[in-house]
Amino acid sequence: MMHCTMDDLLALRAGEASVWARRHAEECATCRAELEALYQRVAQLKALPALHPPRDRWSVVRATVRTDRNRRRRTWGGWGLAAAAALAGALLVPGLLGSNGTLQAELSKAKNQSATLQDQVDGYDVDGRVLTGRMAAKLAELEDRIAVIDSDLERRGTLKPQAQDAELQLWKQRVDLMRQLVNVRVSTARYVGL
Amino acid sequence: MTVALAVPDILVARAQAGDEAALEALYRAFETPVYNLARRMLRNAEDAEDVLQETFLEVVKSIRTYRGEGHLWGWVRRIAATKALMRIRREQLRATEPMDEEPGKLGMHVGANIDLERAFEQLSDTSRSVVWLHDVEGYTHEEISELMGKSVSFSKSQLARAHARLRRTLGEGEGAST
Numbered sequence: 212m213m214h215c216t217m218d219d220l221l222a223l224r225a226g227e228a229s230v231w232a233r234r235h236a237e238e239c240a241t242c243r244a245e246l247e248a249l250y251q252r253v254a255q256l257k258a259l260p261a262l263h264p265p266r267d268r269w270s271v272v273r274a275t276v277r278t279d280r281n282r283r284r285r286t287w288g289g290w291g292l293a294a295a296a297a298l299a300g301a302l303l304v305p306g307l308l309g310s311n312g313t314l315q316a317e318l319s320k321a322k323n324q325s326a327t328l329q330d331q332v333d334g335y336d337v338d339g340r341v342l343t344g345r346m347a348a349k350l351a352e353l354e355d356r357i358a359v360i361d362s363d364l365e366r367r368g369t370l371k372p373q374a375q376d377a378e379l380q381l382w383k384q385r386v387d388l389m390r391q392l393v394n395v396r397v398s399t400a401r402y403v404g405l
Numbered sequence: 406m407t408v409a410l411a412v413p414d415i416l417v418a419r420a421q422a423g424d425e426a427a428l429e430a431l432y433r434a435f436e437t438p439v440y441n442l443a444r445r446m447l448r449n450a451e452d453a454e455d456v457l458q459e460t461f462l463e464v465v466k467s468i469r470t471y472r473g474e475g476h477l478w479g480w481v482r483r484i485a486a487t488k489a490l491m492r493i494r495r496e497q498l499r500a501t502e503p504m505d506e507e508p509g510k511l512g513m514h515v516g517a518n519i520d521l522e523r524a525f526e527q528l529s530d531t532s533r534s535v536v537w538l539h540d541v542e543g544y545t546h547e548e549i550s551e552l553m554g555k556s557v558s559f560s561k562s563q564l565a566r567a568h569a570r571l572r573r574t575l576g577e578g579e580g581a582s583t
Binding site: 220262268350354 | 421422423428429436437453462466521525537562565566572575
């Protein structure tokens with residue numbers, strides 16, 4: 212007599228068996244016992260005890276978190292230096308103040324504002340403090356949006372004069388987001404102070 | 406092992422903001438289920454520990470991309486399963502062992518009274534992974550095939566072969582489902 216294969220039994224368990232397998236399982240005690248054994252095996256697998264990690268790996272993960280955070284700060288700090296250099300360049304090189312002098316001046320101003328705000332953000336460092344979920348989410352959102360702009364600015368590199376208008380818009384957006392970030396960090400510091 | 410870990414949204418939001426205490430709380434909540442999953446899929450305990458570490462490095466790196474669709478454990482578990490499967494694939498490439506091949510390398514006699522845990526450990530990494538992901542973690546064959554980069558029929562046949570082998574190893578029944 213032909214019995215159900217393991218494929219048939221698994222299909223029966225999944226409710227996807229062929230008509231033949233379903234009919235056979237109804238009539239055959241051996242195959243019903245096999246199906247029951249399959250259910251038992253799976254139940255026993257599910258009931259196996261949880262295996263615990265023998266060593267704590269959090270310290271390694273935490274070290275990586277801190278390294279990444281420091282790297283990000285250095286990147287932001289780099290933007291501050293770049294802004295200062297750009298401002299100095301604009302003041303020292305009269306050639307830049309030609310037909311697009313206004314644009315250059317605005318660009319330098321935005322970069323300078325961004326650098327100043329960056330200093331303020333660093334002054335209200337809230338890392339390690341307890342945050343409310345709402346503030347944490349807001350900080351994350353702002354930092355994400357700034358990171359996107361930074362990445363865009365980085366990709367652009369050296370720009371042709373006609374693309375500088377777009378760069379200016381990005382720097383203005385960055386300044387706006389940095390202002391919001393400062394406000395959230397000031398609020399957080401006050402909240403923690405209470 | 407059944408995991409029903411409810412993580413408060415507030416904790417996720419704090420972790421997304423890079424709050425170290427929140428990230429550690431997530432690690433503490435998931436370290437055992439992640440290690441258990443990896444250890445059940447992998448033969449070697451040290452490999453499972455490495456998967457635990459790699460999983461949380463990925464969690465920390467990508468937590469901001471988690472938008473709250475589905476349970477957080479589902480998201481973390483998928484990362485862990487992917488890491489474990491990548492390790493299996495690497496080992497197989499190194500050993501030039503095809504994915505669906507039973508290892509048969511233990512060279513030990515297994516009696517009828519061998520327990521399920523030992524029988525399970527004797528399955529190939531691939532078979533063990535399919536059994537664990539499907540029967541214990543509740544993944545569908547479609548999801549497993551996607552994780553493994555294989556077909557649905559591959560996942561189904563691995564499961565059938567694994568259960569046939571478990572049945573033989575455990576000395577269950579005679580006559581049917583061979």
